[in-house]
Amino acid sequence: MYWQHLTLLAIPAIFCAWTAGQQTLILGSLPVVPLAVRSPYLNAWINLKLEDGTVVPSPGGTWPTVSNGQGIGWVGLVRVDGKASYEWQGNQGGFLPTNTTALYMTATRTVFTIQAGPVEFNVTYLSPVEEQPSDWVRQSFPFSYVSIDTVWSTDGQEHQVQFYLDTTGEWLSNDHDEELTWSTSAASKSVIHSIKRTHQQSFNENGDFATDGSVYFAISRTYPSLTWQSGFSTDIRLLFGNQGALNNTEDAQHRAMYSTQPAVATSINLGTFLTTASPIVWAIGYVRDPAIRYTVGQSTQLRRSYFWTKYQTINDAIDDFLLDFPSALSRAIELDNKVLADAAQVSSKYATVTALCLRQTFGAMDITVSKTTSGDWNESDVKIFMKDLGNSRRINPVEVLFAALPAFLYFNPTLVRYLLDPLLDFSISSNPVNGYAPSDIGSTYPDVNGTLGDQYSFGLDTSATMLTMILAHAQKSGDATLIETYFPLLKLWADFLVANTLDINKFSSSDGLAKFDSNLALKGIIGVYAMSEMSRLFEQGTSSSSLSDSYASAAENMTQHWFALGLSSDGHMTSSNGVESSWGLAYCLYASALLNASWIDEKVLVFPIIYLIVINCSNQIINAQTSFYGSQIGLAGDYGLPYTSGASLTRSDWTLFTAAALTDNTLRDDMISAVFARMHLNRSDCPWPISYDSQTGSLNGGCASPSQGAMFALLAKKLANQPISVNISNGAISRSLTAPTTSATGPAYSTETEHPGQQNMSVIIGSVLGCLAGAGFIFGSLFFLRKRWNRKTALARMRRTSAFAVDEEKTAATPTTSLKVVGKRQMIHPRPESDLPNSTSVVLRNEVEGLRREVAFLREIRSEAGPPPVYDGPL
Ligand SMILES: *[C@@H]1O[C@H](CO)[C@@H](O)[C@H](O)[C@H]1NC(C)=O
Ligand SMILES: *[C@@H]1O[C@H](CO)[C@@H](O)[C@H](O)[C@H]1NC(C)=O
Ligand SMILES: *[C@@H]1O[C@H](CO)[C@@H](O)[C@H](O)[C@H]1NC(C)=O
Ligand SMILES: *[C@@H]1O[C@H](CO)[C@@H](O)[C@H](O)[C@H]1NC(C)=O
């Protein structure tokens, strides 16, 4: 079998940039790589494996797939010296197999080096991400390039070489009986093939396939030797194999997808040479027009992809796209190098995860524009729609936007404005206006018509997330338009948060994973903090600061109560209210890190490690602590920590958010490594998923999800804030806004707690002491965690090098924490004044005692385990 001949797969520049060529990846260790990923329906990948789990590190010998894993008939052939024909893409069979000798991946490109007998060539799949601010024409054009970069002889002899690439209609439907219609335009600058469904249904989907699109496949006519054809796929592939050219004829007999399967093809004769540079460029695209039906209230807009503002016909747009290839490539290289340079400052693994995530983040969107009533383009009316790719047809889901936010902020924060605008638009248009933010703007992409179902239980998460994103956008872009336009609505949401954030049992996180956890409550507080910052912008230059002050102090008050609710007695964040031993990935701390919410930082981030690993440092004998802690360490699987204690699942986006919020680089790198390990899991069933088992890596969901934009969390955090100026005469703001009230609708604490200040102090002191003890404890214990992790990684590495044979030795047992409900701590409950000093001192005494023991224990660990790990300091 041909893949047995394959040797090490070198991954050149991306890994070598900082290791002087030392580092290589094992053959096939990236299981799925993007080929053409520009929109929810132009989303093609190559899955580097066969059914039996054997890795095939080549686009040849396996079928490309769309995001849900469905294969597409997209075949590339090369014919050498008029006798041997090789298949370099797809799995038609009947041709000689190729060898792939290298795979090189950057943020926008996948490059394979392919050996076909005595010639080798590089094929590049480029899916541009246009960083240049607000180049909506280019960014909205749902096309990718496939290019043959260089072809060279490997035996010193000249060879005659012909190339071939085709596509079938499998981009359009998963129904074999789907009737198709196709055509070829060969008259002007390019040969442009297109295929569509004969029976179109607007703005609908069937099994992840849009029911109203056309796939385009084009090549410039500047090649003198260009031939083309449409017809039965097997026949035209054989024709090329036999004669190295096609018939330039169209098959006019339109028929079903699998009825003598129709394909459209092109071929180029490169002639005879030793080496030739940049010979061939193809374009592959998927166009739906109009792209989005947008129904708000009584009005419906048919919105088109933005590129139509520049082009009259699709053929003009395709001609330009093909002509633009040299500069598109150099823009892409510049962008790739920038991402690589920035990410490599963190680590080589981080450079890899940022490179793989970019195309899937940008490939889930449609950038649209509307027309005015007089029929002209309204170029200021940009709206961007994102599909919940890999999960559902939900549109602009708030939690997915938030996960992807770091990538957008890093490349172009203006994208965030146009992604959030439809959510805000829907919110103000609903009647009556909800007091909390929606979860999305519909669940039938690309038909945008509003949210159905339960919104209230997600209202805390969505309102807080929206306020956070709106402030982050303003901070990173300097553009206050959203704040100006929607200020009263934002205030409504913030008041909802003030009233409800600590009312913990009513809400769950918007992905439905978590019922109350301290993450969610902290998110609510950060949302209120964001509102105080936005109010401050409004009050700039006025004598008043009452609004911003009142939100700031509400956030402050809530934080103090959160310490009692959300932290256990040892100071770690619980994931389940009142369950002392519960813990989780503290992903929401990323929101405060991003917004530079220093008040949170000071109080919470001082002891970041605490929030990941539980310690029980109050009143415990050392043995009990040791065994408890040992069990927590056991929870770290090869693919990371579970998102919450008691679960086995984890998520790559939350893992990266947590890693980015930490100020500890060692732990950060461990978390990146865990995500990196899942990315390389060779059993991947689909494009890089978000959610999986932390121990086994088995898939839970979110294939090709845009949430993977969270990988940019570390880079987004470092972005400088821009000066923001709010123009009060824009938008809807009136100055007579009232301060939030907490008494009537407010949280329980405002009325029931008798001496909030005093009590809170005791809580804080208790927590801080507990944390101090725990931090020291953890530094020692972290060492074991690292050792374990390293050992696992080494094992995995050994397994990989031993030629695909060995399976993991791990049992499938799901780890469980010994969850023990210890009830709410007494401190949480308001007590009469007389009780306070006493209980405070008891708590303090206990904490101090705990601290003493921790320190003693820590000394023991140190003497046994050698020095603690070295910390590089914060990023
Ligand atoms: C082909 O691609 C590889 C990366 O996979 C690169 O190192 C090499 O320089 C390329 N060769 C040519 C001739 O462009
Ligand atoms: C693939 O590599 C093997 C081993 O080097 C070689 O024998 C075979 O001819 C190569 N196949 C092609 C298509 O180049
Ligand atoms: C190509 O053209 C030749 C000559 O007209 C014809 O015999 C042959 O059947 C055609 N092949 C295909 C696959 O269309
Ligand atoms: C263009 O769009 C903007 C933003 O939606 C809107 O405010 C404006 O009224 C539109 N202009 C026209 C002429 O329709």
Ligand SMILES: *[C@@H]1O[C@H](CO)[C@@H](O)[C@H](O)[C@H]1NC(C)=O
């Ligand atoms: C939105 O449109 C879909 C069909 O595309 C329909 O099933 C759904 O009921 C509509 N929702 C609302 C809220 O009108």
Ligand SMILES: *[C@@H]1O[C@H](CO)[C@@H](O)[C@H](O)[C@H]1NC(C)=O
């Ligand atoms: C916060 O708590 C203080 C007392 O600790 C109180 O004076 C103030 O009104 C509270 N602010 C809000 C917004 O609840």
Ligand SMILES: *[C@@H]1O[C@H](CO)[C@@H](O)[C@H](O)[C@H]1NC(C)=O
């Ligand atoms: C933490 O300490 C308390 C107090 O002794 C104990 O009851 C509890 O079991 C410990 N928690 C865990 C998770 O071990």
Ligand SMILES: *[C@@H]1O[C@H](CO)[C@@H](O)[C@H](O)[C@H]1NC(C)=O
């Ligand atoms: C974050 O806030 C601190 C003060 O709270 C300030 O010194 C620092 O410059 C801010 N950082 C950024 C990136 O804005």
Ligand SMILES: *[C@@H]1O[C@H](CO)[C@@H](O)[C@H](O)[C@H]1NC(C)=O
């Ligand atoms: C503020 O907005 C108003 C109305 O849009 C405009 O006339 C004015 O020039 C703006 N002021 C500044 C300082 O941008």
Ligand SMILES: *[C@@H]1O[C@H](CO)[C@@H](O)[C@H](O)[C@H]1NC(C)=O
């Ligand atoms: C790929 O996964 C299979 C199990 O599905 C395993 O047997 C094999 O060793 C793995 N190969 C590599 C290179 O890791």
